Structure formats: C-alpha cells, structure tokens
Amino acid sequence: MTTTLSRLTRQYPALPPAVVMKTALLSIGVRFDPLMVEAARTALPDFRPHTLPDGSKVQVPYLMKLENGSLVRLRCSEESPFTIKHQEGLSFLLLDEGAPFIQFSFANRPIWHDQTASDGTPLNACGLNQHGDMMVLNLTPACEYWSTPRNESNLSDIRNKRSYRCAFCGYGLPDERSRALGQKEGQATIPPLSMKHAAEAVSKGIEAGARHLYLTGGSMLDPELEADRYLSIVSGLRDVAKDVYLAVGSQALPPSRLKELKAAGADGVCFNLEVWDRKVWQHVCPGKSKFFTRDMWENSLVQAVSVFGKTNVHTAFVIGAEMVFENTLKDPETALHSNLEGVRWLLSRDIHPILSLFWPFVGTDMEGAAGPDLHFLLRLFSGVHELRLELNKPFPGNLACKRCLYMQVEGDFE
Ligand code: SF4
Structure with a gap:
C-alpha cells in the first residue's frame, strides 16, 4: 500500500525518513480527534486552543513524543491523511491513510x-x-x-x-x-x-x-x-x-x-x-x-x-x-x-x-x-x-x- 509518507520518502531520497515524517506532520498536521481533548487533561496543553469547524474551541496537547525520540508540535487539521488511534495507557498510534506507522505519546507537563x-x-x-x-x-x-x-x-x-x-x-x-x-x-x-x-x-x-x-x-x-x-x-x-x-x-x-x-x-x-x-x-x-x-x-x-x-x-x-x-x-x-x-x-x-x-x-x-x-x-x-x-x-x-x-x-x- 502506498501512503503519503512512502510517496514522500521516495520523492526526497536524500532526506532521512524521520525528517520527511516530521516535516509532513508539521506542515499538513494531524487530523483532529476527540482523543486529543481527552489527552490534554493530563498532557502539556497547547497555549492556543484548537478551533473546530463549528467555531467552538477545544484544548489539545502541545507536543507529540514519537517512538523514535523526535518531538513534534501538534498541528490539528481537518483534512490531514494522518490520524491517531489509542493504544494502551498513554500510548497512541499514528496512521497514514489508515496504515499504522509510528507510536507516540503526548508530552507531559514538566x-x-x-x-x-x-x-x-x-x-x-x-x-x-x-x-x-x-x-x-x-x-x-x-x-x-x-x-x-x-x-x-x-x-x-x-x-x-x-x-x-x-x-x-x-x-x-x-x-x-x-x-x-x-x-x-x-x-x-x-x-x-x-x-x-x-x-x-x-x-x-x-x-x-x-x-x-x-x-x-x-x-x-x-x-x-x-x-x-x-x-x-x-x-x-x-x-x-x-x-x-x-x-x-x-x-x-x-x-x-x-x-x-x-x-x-x-x-x-x-x-x-x-x-x-x-x-x-x-x-x-x-x-x-x-x-x-x-x-x-x-x-x-x-x-x-x-x-x-x-x-x-x-x-x-x-x-x-x-x-x-x-x-x-x-x-x-x-x-x-x-x-x-x-x-x-x-x-x-x-x-x-x-x-x-x-x-x-x-x-x-x-x-x-x-x-x-x-x-x-x-x-x-x-x-x-x-x-x-x-x-x-x-x-x-x-x-x-x-x-x-x-x-x-x-x-x-x-
Ligand atoms: S520576535 Fe521580534 S517582536 Fe517578537 S519578541 Fe522577538 S524581537 Fe520582539
């Protein structure tokens, strides 16, 4: 199955896949999911609320800690190919066009x-x-x-x-x-x-x-x-x-x-x-x-x-x-x-x-x-x-x- 990230990594072979992935997450964001609102109750919250299509504002976490050690600011989007799924405990899975690609957690408050x-x-x-x-x-x-x-x-x-x-x-x-x-x-x-x-x-x-x-x-x-x-x-x-x-x-x-x-x-x-x-x-x-x-x-x-x-x-x-x-x-x-x-x-x-x-x-x-x-x-x-x-x-x-x-x-x- 080809996914957004597999296409991008083929297109930019000089870049490590971790760089392509992070750039894509920062640029096109992650599709908003109510799981984010729930996670923000304990995670480090974004100081700017996310605005939903109906105009309401919700609190979401600030940072994602990827399994490979990278830190990424969460950018919520309504159209991104990247979605999230809850795993167990505080762990989540990122999916690209429905295909799992990396585990992550939301960064906690210091x-x-x-x-x-x-x-x-x-x-x-x-x-x-x-x-x-x-x-x-x-x-x-x-x-x-x-x-x-x-x-x-x-x-x-x-x-x-x-x-x-x-x-x-x-x-x-x-x-x-x-x-x-x-x-x-x-x-x-x-x-x-x-x-x-x-x-x-x-x-x-x-x-x-x-x-x-x-x-x-x-x-x-x-x-x-x-x-x-x-x-x-x-x-x-x-x-x-x-x-x-x-x-x-x-x-x-x-x-x-x-x-x-x-x-x-x-x-x-x-x-x-x-x-x-x-x-x-x-x-x-x-x-x-x-x-x-x-x-x-x-x-x-x-x-x-x-x-x-x-x-x-x-x-x-x-x-x-x-x-x-x-x-x-x-x-x-x-x-x-x-x-x-x-x-x-x-x-x-x-x-x-x-x-x-x-x-x-x-x-x-x-x-x-x-x-x-x-x-x-x-x-x-x-x-x-x-x-x-x-x-x-x-x-x-x-x-x-x-x-x-x-x-x-x-x-x-x-
Ligand atoms: S980015 Fe510019 S305007 Fe903002 S605090 Fe720094 S110097 Fe001041």
Whole structure:
C-alpha cells in the first residue's frame, strides 16, 4: 500500500525518513480527534486552543513524543491523511491513510510545573518553560518593539504600521506575565526575587533530566542594556545550571560584550536573523533593522564564533515569513534560492542556522497568511542537508537536539 509518507520518502531520497515524517506532520498536521481533548487533561496543553469547524474551541496537547525520540508540535487539521488511534495507557498510534506507522505519546507537563519555590511561589509562574529536554527561561517577556510606535509613511505594502514588532510575532506586549516578573521597560535589571525563583525552577528542571537551558526574552532598543540584562541572568544561573548547555537567545549583542558573556558562563549564543534577504528583513523585523542594523547583526554573529567557538553560534529563521508580504519573496523559487544562499553564507562562517516553520498565528501581522508548502520545505531541507555535507558542517546538537526541537528538523538528521 502506498501512503503519503512512502510517496514522500521516495520523492526526497536524500532526506532521512524521520525528517520527511516530521516535516509532513508539521506542515499538513494531524487530523483532529476527540482523543486529543481527552489527552490534554493530563498532557502539556497547547497555549492556543484548537478551533473546530463549528467555531467552538477545544484544548489539545502541545507536543507529540514519537517512538523514535523526535518531538513534534501538534498541528490539528481537518483534512490531514494522518490520524491517531489509542493504544494502551498513554500510548497512541499514528496512521497514514489508515496504515499504522509510528507510536507516540503526548508530552507531559514538566515535573516542576506543579511544584512551588521555597517561599511558596508556583514554579510555573517563574518564566520557565520546558520542551523535551530543553528549558526555556524568559524573565522579560515584554518586547520594547511592541511598545515603540512607527511613523514612516512609505509602508503601504506592510500591514503593520503600528509598532516595530516583528511581523510574525504574537508575543511581546507588556502584560500580567511581565508585570508579575517585575520587568520594567528600559531597565536591564532583573528583580532578585525573580532570579531566585528562576534558579529554583531551573534546578528542578535539571534534576528531572533537562540538558539544555535557553535564555530568551523580549528585545530592548539599546544593545548595551540588553547585554547587561543577559550578563546578569547568566551570572545568576551559572551555578545551578552548570550541568546543562547554557545558550543566550538574545538579539545580536555588541561584539565588545561577548567575552564578558562567555566569562560569565554562557556556552553559546543564538542571535536570530529570522529572514535572510536583507530587504525583506527590514520589513519583517523593522525593530531589529532600525535599532540594531543588519551589518551589526552579521558582525556580531561572526565575532561570536571567535569567542564561543565553531559549534556554539546559532541563528534561527522563520521559514515562510519571507514570502508573505507584497514586494517580498512571494515566488517560492526566489525564496528557496535566498534561504540557501543564507545557509551557505552562515555555514561558511561556522554559524549554524536553525530553520523554524512559519505558522501564521492569530494576533500577528501575518495572521491568515499561507504558511510554506510541504514541498518547499522538503526541497529546502534537502538543499540545506547537501550544503552541510559539502561544507562538512553537521548540526552540532549541543544547543538543541531532536528531543527538544519541536518546530525544526535539524536534530533529526542524526
Ligand atoms: S524581537 Fe521580534 S520576535 Fe522577538 S519578541 Fe520582539 S517582536 Fe517578537
């Protein structure tokens, strides 16, 4: 019997079947099943509810843990060829056009989720999240680009005329999360109590088996202040986080500050470019473009390699965001060429790209846009794989791996 996956693996022989499978699950999703609603009662829930065809909203799990060790974000669809069937206990079976192909379970809430800090504060309110074996700490969720208005007049092709936020971004507005963590706009300092709670949450996560710690947060307009902020977080956590890989996922920091960051205990950095094409970058990431500039971003990535070493500098992309707006890379062939050009430029300088899939979330400036097509993604991943082989730059797997990358396939080439 031929199935969707057997056809795709024949069509893309250079890609491992695990990569084809994950790409297909992320791109065309899994057919919604009421079993998902039942599973979400105990599993880690998606923070966005799924909307059924009748308009009602239901809670579904966030992540699937496949039998091969891969983590995949659950995307519910009404038309996917992939369906699920309950096995026993917490185990499920994925079927492709009715044919079973892999067992999986839905990822549970992290153990520390229901625990409290020593002063009784719930640990799940400390800014920590965990996906597989990666903890993601965000002590400063409010992004200053969201609260900085734009006034340019020549933006007729861009929907977002309000602020400098990135066009695909759905988080970053100052809200109860940022207020509860004591974040103050324009201030680099982290309140000592927030640091204390974060350290306790991180240490519980490590006890429970986490292997990577990724620091992130909303952006600041001033690169020096942002460097101060991350220096204080790294310094405050290094002792409790000594057995995990600690990466700083800030904006591109001033090259002169990178050695301080390493001395404080950071193992690596991930300064996310989001889209490669320089012109499109200005439209999709207007804040990064105006307040940091593209030259500064690239220079910081290059300098970071000399400070942190060849396998410790990464940059993430939102694949598909470069194709959304008018006058950007709407033609898939142009977008493919641009992305591969970027990957070659980066890998040649020992900067490792991580390609995340663009999902057009509600509440963003790209809401309602079409995401990248499955075949576009498979062609892109095949091209990147060829480049990694040609340049002998395998994905390092230290900052992240297949057990935590749930919207990306880099870890699944192992
Ligand atoms: S820098 Fe961009 S992606 Fe990051 S939080 Fe701000 S608006 Fe969102």
